[in-house]
Amino acid sequence: MKMISIVIIAVTVFALTSCNNANTTKDEPVGAQTEKELIFERGDKIDSPNFTGNAWLNNLVTADDENQNAVGSVTFAPGARTSWHSHPAGQIILALAGVGYYQEKGKLVEIIRKGEVVKCPHNIPHWHGASPDSKFIQVAITGRENGPTAWFEPVTDDEYNSYINNKDKNK
């Protein structure tokens, strides 16, 4: 019976180990993403004063005379976010993976989850990024017909943490 027990333990450990990769793709840190989870390549690391923390951009479509929309996939590491900014022709954000934050000036921070969509109005200052404990991958669709994005000040830690600090006020 001892021999049988050893065999059961060995095969079970093997089974659990071989399942592991397939079962841990959700909400892993960015570095541990699997090919299966990513739809678009992560792209290049963003080196810009308009971002706080680590983020990556894959420019999928450049705006031109044929189509005035720019489309990009942005991956935010946990805690990373844009500065406050606004778009003269608005923006549409599609949440592809993870858990993100979105806030318009004067409103509370909202959670954005995989599969959700946000429509940012024209010229309204806002910011978006990852939540503290999860990466966030978004596709942003930005009309360029009225000019470039206007960038403002960085999102402070107090602003960023207001979702956690104001949880009772959030719906």
Place this chain on the structure above:
Amino acid sequence: MKMISIVIIAVTVFALTSCNNANTTKDEPVGAQTEKELIFERGDKIDSPNFTGNAWLNNLVTADDENQNAVGSVTFAPGARTSWHSHPAGQIILALAGVGYYQEKGKLVEIIRKGEVVKCPHNIPHWHGASPDSKFIQVAITGRENGPTAWFEPVTDDEYNSYINNKDKNK
């Protein structure tokens, strides 16, 4: 030893069975998609003469004064496709899953795979859909500023099968 063999077989069968769901999400028929694979809900079955085969639409964003783009996730079952059509303000297609077909009038059928992007020019008749052996999930971004989509005749089986029949001509 006979007892050990039975235990090994039993535990191995259990292990393989319990891994099965996690390892077969890629390129399964639409009905077998897992929650993990879907980013957006599949939406409603399309009941329209402008589609051949089974397809589903999830309207993610409706065009309005705030943003002239309509965004929708379309899931095509293997073999399903749109009719020929054109967009007065063009269209951007983001391939989210599976293997699709795309063809502009007068050109060869192209394969579109997960992670690839197609920019359809203004007023150029084209069609898109799934390949014969795989579903195809796309997000379509369609500008409504110049009016609605113009719909033409269905894609015939000869047109649809031209990718397979002309494989030597395809790059």
